[in-house]
Amino acid sequence: MGSVESLRKVISIINNPQQDGRIVAVVVSAMNSVTDQIIEIGKRAAAKDDSYKKILRALEERHVKTVQALVGRREQETAFQHIEVLFDALERVARGVFLVREISPGALDYIMSYGERLSAHILCDALRSRGTKCEYVNARTLITTDSNFGHAAVDFKTTDKIIRKHFKAHPKMQIVTGFIATSPEGKTTTLGRGGSDYTASIVGAALGARAVEIWTDVPGVMTADPRKVKDALPVRKLSYSEAAEMSYFGAKVIHPPTMRPAELRHIPILIKNTFAPEEPGTVIGSSGLQSEALATGITSISDMAILEVEGGGMVSARGAVGRLFSALAREKVNVVLITQASSQNSITIAVAPKDADCAKLAIEEEFALERAANLIDKVEVRTGLSVIAVVGERLRRQPGIAGSMFQMLGKNGINVVAIAQGSSELNISVVVEQKDEAKALNAIHTGFFFPNTKYINVFLIGTGLIGGTLLSQIAKQDEFLKDEYGYVIRIIGLADQDKMIFSSGDGIVFGGEADGIDPENWRALLTASKSRMKLHDFLDKMKRIDLPDKVFVDCTASEEVAATYADILKARISIVAPNKKAASGSMKRYRKIGEFAKMPGVKFLYETNVGAALPIISTLNDLFLSGDEVLKIEAVLSGSLSYVFNEFTGKRRFSEVVRKACIKGYTEPDPREDLSGKDVARKILILARETGEVMELSDVKVESLVSSRARNAKSVGELFKRLEREDARFEKKKQLAQEKGLRLRYIATFEKGKANVSLQAVPPSHPFYNLSDNDNIVAFTTKRYNSTPLIVQGPGAGADVTAAGVFADILRTARDLV
Template sequence: MKVLKFGGSSLADSAGFLNVAKIITARTTRSIITVSATANTTDTLHLFIETDDECAAKQLLSKLIARHQELVSELDIEETDLLFKLLQHQEQLLLRHWKEHHSSAVINNHLLSEVLSTGEYLSSKILFELLKSKGFSSHWLDSRDIITATGPILESKVNLLASDKKWRSLTLPSNVHYIITPGFIASDSSGEACLLGRNGSDYSAAIFANLCDANALEIWTDVCGIYNADPKKIDQAQLIDSISYREAMELAHHGAGVIHPKTIGPVRQKGIPLTVKNSFALNEPGTVIAPSCSNHAKVKAVSSQSRISLVSISGSYLCDTYGAAQRIFGCLAHHHISIILISQSSSEYSVCFAIREQDEAIARLALNDEFSEEMVQHMLDPIDIRSNRSIVTIVGQGLIQEKGISSKFLSALSSGGANIEAIAQGSSELSISAVIEDKQLLPAYHRVYAEFFDRKRQVDLFVLGCGNVGAELIRQVQSQQSYLRGKGISANVRLIANSQFYCDNTNLENVDWRPLLEQSKQQLTNETLHNLLNSGRYVNPTIVDCTCSEDVSANYSDYLDMGFNLVTANKKANSSSMSNYRKIRQSASRRFRHFFYETNVGAGLPILKTLDSLLCSGDKVHNISGILSGSLSYILGLVEEGIPLSQAVSQAKAQGFTEPDPRDDLNGMDVARKILILARELGADLELEDILLDSLLPQGFNASGSVDDFMKSLPDVDAHFKTLFDKAKSKNASLKYVASFEKGQLSVGLQQVSEDHPLYSIKDGENAIAVYSDYYSPIPFVIKGYGAGASVTASGIFSDILQTLPHRELELAS
């Protein structure tokens, strides 16, 4: 014997009924078929019985009956007239029920049970007649004659002993192959109608499977089974092939809507496998729920529940008071309020628990009434209830044995921007839950999913600035997609902005973004970024600043506080005031965000990383000197070879080695910012104004006017520089634009360096830094390499981006 249950979505129209009939008749084994009401019928019945206006109620009912009449007409059933009479009779019966309901001062829940289960009654009758018309021996069975339930009339639970007695006394025709029965409804001990509550039809099917000792229960719905996440939240959510009873019950309790916990109880009692399948995808295998499963993933799924209220009770009364918890939860049980989650401090001074938001008002009144005396005596603090909360849960048998899963879960929530207000782990150790604010749910949910189920390490990029460096970075991300995928890395460009507008797309790394940006009229604001981040669509969201804008750098603390990582080539923030420098780092620390800026100093050279490694190993740096401008390295190298300065600057500008206005390089401020950043990395508390800065251009030279005016006047200094270089050459020395930090003093300017100086050979766009320390003295540690151009800078930024990726030590979902 098999039991099959079909939901309302499977029976939405005549095509659905025919499809269900096809699924049923494809089975050769004797089967019990339990059905829900057709789609939206139960909601309509709720609206009908609660509508005060009789005319409006009649219109609702008339449309409902007409829809079922149309359904019968389309199915070509032999007993159409019989069904039409049945529908007419039900319409008259429901109108009598409506009048009785609205004329009585007392609500009759038995009558409501009759009304609200009408949909199941009608759909089961229609399916029964359809199967008969197709020549299959069928029998219609009233569930009320078999299932006996107890408890609240509209939320009853089965009495399996009483139901089993009725089942065993039932005599069915010997030639019947299919038994059709309505779900959702049962009868109480007095024989009056009652309902099995939410997901009642699934529960009905599980009860019948238990009673008839079925070898299988199949729940047919409009999804392919149970997923490892909500497909409405996670596009790439994956189907779980098999899951244990215990895991399924935990998952169902914590918000997975495919199956209800009470459905599993009756089949678990007898070890009957339950399969969830899709009525519209017959070839999909579905999800099997059984005593044990072949799927050994340590974490099976992530789930969530919204519209939760978190109740906190604290005070001295709770400490060592026998029966305190019993009073709290007994009081709530008396008012039929379910407790979803409990978290208690080890000191017993406080307890917090989660309830449904709809129960908040009743819970507050009940608890204040129960503990009024304790509050008057200040033995309890005022009841604290925080609404608009959500619960995020991971479920899996791996939580029992595997170390580190809980910490990864909580870290993922935090990195998703969530503030964790309560934590609870089930006594079964199959789940761990955390309470967070509703508005934090989506990004946190995505981050948890990525941590446990996305084998790729992912970063979503918001690129600000698409000039030479920004455009080259995007090109590198685009060209490296295949290689990165092979490494298990997913680098996605989600947004690109220039100084005026932005464009966003799910896969900008795979399209030509320039036309999109040219056509865009969307202006980027902090509010826009905040809303995008809170949409929950992004994993490891990272802002990449490829601008040189002070306005953009002024927002760094805000970006980090929002929850973005930050990678920047823009030196303005790290060379701004010390107060802002500290503020940015405080934001990164407070929100556990990454802030990387290697390219601030050496483009693609790992100068900052190397210095940090030296300091961490216990080395002490005494002084630093360096050539920190690839542009000036290139220009001065050409001058040393005999090319006039004006021509060297023009050549560097044409090749993109300088800023659009070369004065931004020649004035030395860019180098000054770099040496200041290096000094601060070494712990110096210095400002930009503390630097002794000499421009490369000689004093008295008029560098004002437009860029063109400046370039036309630049030959006036060619002779000056020729004289300087000739003088240096006569001493077997060279001229370099050097930045240094020694004895707490910063200086930047043109220096004459001898042949034995570590910076003597640096030219052609190279950067170099010589570090004198306890470990490296008298011979310095030297880092050098190409330091000019968009390619190396973009490469350095890319390297920083990859550092934001989480390290994968364990594949927890495999």
């Protein structure tokens, strides 16, 4: 009933019913925001503020225009008379409030009744103008309540008799005002939140209707709030108990009082979308209608406070729980959740923040004697919390549910403050920090409703050769990974050295698999971005986005980025990095990163630091974990230098081969990075540290392949000119090796706590002799592999293989954390 268009939809639905059978009654609410405006009229009038008249006139004009849009010309005069009579009466009441400067609860209920009375008259007149036989009925003549204004309790015995008698005498379809009723003294009352739906349930139950349909602006009950969990699903069927639990813990589609009359008469409630009447909606009924999923829904209440009452004297305090609740009841404090330790030493309750101070005072006064005797501690209050509840009939007697839920939260670094589960086992409730609410909802929702789907939410910095290739590989494998293994990789954030983009703006909660930056179209999207890349801003936004299973991928060679790893891991975000700067940086930082990487729910994976996609670090770790002892590591760890010395044969000059390697993309843009040997030094340092060795980069002895003169060249072009002058030196080394039947290899060695990198000539019996192209090779000599080393060999350079290694590590974060 929100607008003229909404009313047209309603009329169409009434005249074209979805279900077989006759519509006996249509219960209507006020038009959108009308009730709030009428309340504002009353408040301003009571405050002697005559601006209430302006709101009243605007409200009347809105209803007149609605009549003009919906009611045929012949019937408009009658419809206008209905509107005029109601607004004249409302104006008189508002004038009276203005004069006495007071609005009582009873007067407020009477004023609020006009919203439903106006909309019911308009709908009735609109239907009549289309030839539909119907009658207007004021629910005050049907429903009798007590005099608790604002939230009146229904006298069902009297009400049922009146309703049956009325409908027996009026066979036409009745257009009933929702929300309002009357007291035994004949005063107007209202039924509280969800009052119009409640009215429909009352009427349907009294008449023994086949069904009660509630038409709203959503497709029914959802498995979670779609504003917080984008991949929330419609719930096709659920039991009355499930619906009540979900409503209690935050689901706003239907309210518990609405269901009770229908539930007592076993009448199903159908929730439908006014704007999509063809959709099936949600059926609420007996327990036989329970959802087929393990959980029916996940709901939450934001902004809660908890009070913790504890002390060794709680056990001896007779009737402690009863006294606590009595004290809270006297202050009219509503308790959302309660949990008590099995030792009986502590009780935790959750309340609205506005009630926290009052509740604390009430409890401390109730237990004043126990506190004076130091039997009970001071009541502690914590705010900024949320309650999350998993609801479902199938949770009953189902082993492992709680364990699965806590695993989902734990692996995403979400701390549980309190836990509660009723004996009915219909829901499991947890209290978490409010900042973690959306992340917790998404993690639990994925675990229960998409148990075979593993979402990986990627934030990628560095879109050069490796980063760009990685995105292409993700795009190519997307469907296969999803269909065969359940992996859904979403690129949520992306940045190069100039710009950054995110898949949506600030304040948007992500969830559905449709979210994410298109890995096929990333270049155009990044180019079009207006956000300048600032590392702090990128990382801050990544941390604030409430998504589980986040992975930061660093495809740069930046020391600045590497310096942030500890903080990223501390925020419970996994890291995948081909960037060697972190693992080969200072030992102090390396240890700090390692400590954070041991926390539950995060991984720091850097396999590609040493040999592109080759399983070198993982092999070394497996040896170590299985109890083997590494005696020596000998390796060719530069794919680019492997290529250089494999090609440096015959009449080819050294500078010529280096230039060719550069063109193929095997070397860094500036080949000095490779020729200096520092890159290889970092790699052997990383392997040494993996064995447990305490070592700094400065401890690695390195033989550089470039002279100081070439190293100081001002440009890459000048570097090659200077390398050409050194060709004779390398030619001499090659000739000496060939004369002895040896081949040149740039080898890193770690043995007996010492590491070095040097150019060596190896014989045909050496495992490194027959290397080809850009192969890397590592020989592990251990106690088990002593006479014959364990060899790992394969391509060690190139964007394709390195990106593939990064890709594998990204997938491993999801696999290892399950």
